[in-house]
Amino acid sequence: MFVSLPSRTRPSLRWATPMLFAVLWLAFLWASTRPDATQGALLLDWGALTGGTGPVDTLRALWTEGRALRLISALFLHADWAHLLGNLVFLLIFGLPAERVMGPWRFLLLFLLGGAVANLAAVLAIGAPQQLVIGASGAVSAVIGAYLALFPRAKLGVVLPLGLFLEFVRAPASLLIGIWALLQVVFAYIGPAFGAVAWVAHVAGFAFGVVFALVARAGIARRLRARSGY
Secondary structure, eight states: OBOOOOTTSOOOOOOHHHHHHHHHHHHHHHHHTSOHHHHHHHHHHHSEEOOSSSHHHHHHHHHHTTOTTHHHHGGGOOSSHHHHHHHHHHHHHHHHHHHHHHOHHHHHHHHHHHHHHHHHHHHHHOOSSSOEEOSSHHHHHHHHHHHHHHOTTOEEEEEEEETTEEEEEEEEHHHHHHHHHHHHHHHHHHGGGGOSOOHHHHHHHHHHHHHHHHHTHHHHHHHHHHHHTO
């Protein structure tokens, strides 16, 4: 991955991304070592749970039954290793450079608030009652959206299989992320044909991340100027 950043800025401590990485990993490791019955209870107690038969009933359940905090706690629950590792890889790739310019506190807010919005969109979009939404995919999608808004001209390294060889090429991040975002929209309409994945959460999280970064641009610019001594 290649990102152009101001060269005169002082390096800053990036703790939010490593902390989230560690918490996500440890939460899954701890949950996976519990008995099966306990694991099921954890998902029911802390996952984002749909309620009722429509969006209005779901919103009412979130408010009256104290389920709103589950929109955040669900970010730290994952179904399996593949689910977790995919989120961790993308969190590191896009989170570290985003946090570098946003600052750890703003980045942490992006992750938590973006994940909550993404999970809310998912539970509202799911028509069936008593369905669980878990995983940090929506929050990571928000990070990807913010990365695109912050680094629209960045390039990402891509390994392409060419016959018996692997070729490393640089491609515009806007192109790769744009293709990824388009696929999320398509999969959101296709639905269950591609597995039990809350594609709507990806779309909502990505859109939130783009808007969040654009709104926060003035504050980010002030932070970079202060770091560079201007």
